[in-house]
Amino acid sequence: MTxxxxxxxxxxxxxxxxxxxxxxxxxxxxxxxxxxxADESILVTPLYGHAGLLDPRQITIPDDLQAVFQGxxxxxxxxxxxxxKIHSDGYQAVLGGAAxxxxxxxxVLKNGLIHWSFDRALLKESDKAQHYDYESSSALYRxxxxxxxxxxxxxRAEYRGPVRVRYRLTAPGSFIxxxxxxxxxxxxxxxxxxxxxxxxxxxxxxxxLTQIAKELLDPIFHAAGKVAAPWFDPNGNLVEEKRKGLPPxxxxxxx
Numbered sequence: 001m002t003x004x005x006x007x008x009x010x011x012x013x014x015x016x017x018x019x020x021x022x023x024x025x026x027x028x029x030x031x032x033x034x035x036x037x038a039d040e041s042i043l044v045t046p047l048y049g050h051a052g053l054l055d056p057r058q059i060t061i062p063d064d065l066q067a068v069f070q071g072x073x074x075x076x077x078x079x080x081x082x083x084x085k086i087h088s089d090g091y092q093a094v095l096g097g098a099a100x101x102x103x104x105x106x107x108v109l110k111n112g113l114i115h116w117s118f119d120r121a122l123l124k125e126s127d128k129a130q131h132y133d134y135e136s137s138s139a140l141y142r143x144x145x146x147x148x149x150x151x152x153x154x155x156r157a158e159y160r161g162p163v164r165v166r167y168r169l170t171a172p173g174s175f176i177x178x179x180x181x182x183x184x185x186x187x188x189x190x191x192x193x194x195x196x197x198x199x200x201x202x203x204x205x206x207x208x209l210t211q212i213a214k215e216l217l218d219p220i221f222h223a224a225g226k227v228a229a230p231w232f233d234p235n236g237n238l239v240e241e242k243r244k245g246l247p248p249x250x251x252x253x254x255x
Contacts, residue, residue, distance in 0.1 A: 049112035166199035211236030
């Protein structure tokens with residue numbers, strides 16, 4: 001290629017990236033605003049999707065939820081499955097209130113955006129507790145479950161292109177970074193109140209999903225002065241001990 005051709009190619013690449021970035025912002029901003037009161041959001045956006053990417057008739061959200069969240073939450077997942085309703089822009093499931101302030105929120109939009117939001121990621125043991133507790137191990141499970149659900153849904157829609165994944169944690173007060181899945185705080189590190197976004201992570205869901213989860217959780221641990229989330233090997237794979245501790249059925253979907 002000549003030098004002018006190379007410059008022109010770079011201009012086209014830059015324009016394509018700018019278009020993708022603008023479209024992604026346009027898709028996620030309404031969802032983040034809708035759930036601005038929630039403390040956790042996980043968003044998956046197909047980078048080359050379109051307004052009618054998902055047809056509600058192609059996907060069976062209740063069955064998919066049961067497959068992905070098998071054994072995780074018990075009746076909670078069953079209730080979420082029954083709460084799924086078709087809206088003008090896709091599917092929505094809300095538990096415990098309106099979409100803006102419910103503890104649990106799931107949206108699967110026709111344009112391909114998948115938004116899982118949880119308003120119980122930060123809790124206090126009592127009103128007298130000084131800090132919130134962030135069970136990062138449970139957050140890992142939710143991220144992986146969201147990625148598995150996204151892969152199942154996109155496969156039904158025959159979309160196998162790249163996706164962009166974002167994670168947002170919003171703390172109304174200072175919180176303890178807890179790495180234990182059962183709320184047992186070991187050598188806790190206190191983090192200041194604020195919003196902690198991580199991503200975007202651009203990836204294909206056909207490969208391993210744990211590397212994506214690591215990239216989303218590492219920045220939260222960086223805020224605590226830690227080098228990285230503790231459950232991964234240097235290649236971003238879950239260490240065997242952590243993999244064995246996953247909710248039933250989840251490990252089968254990760255590879």
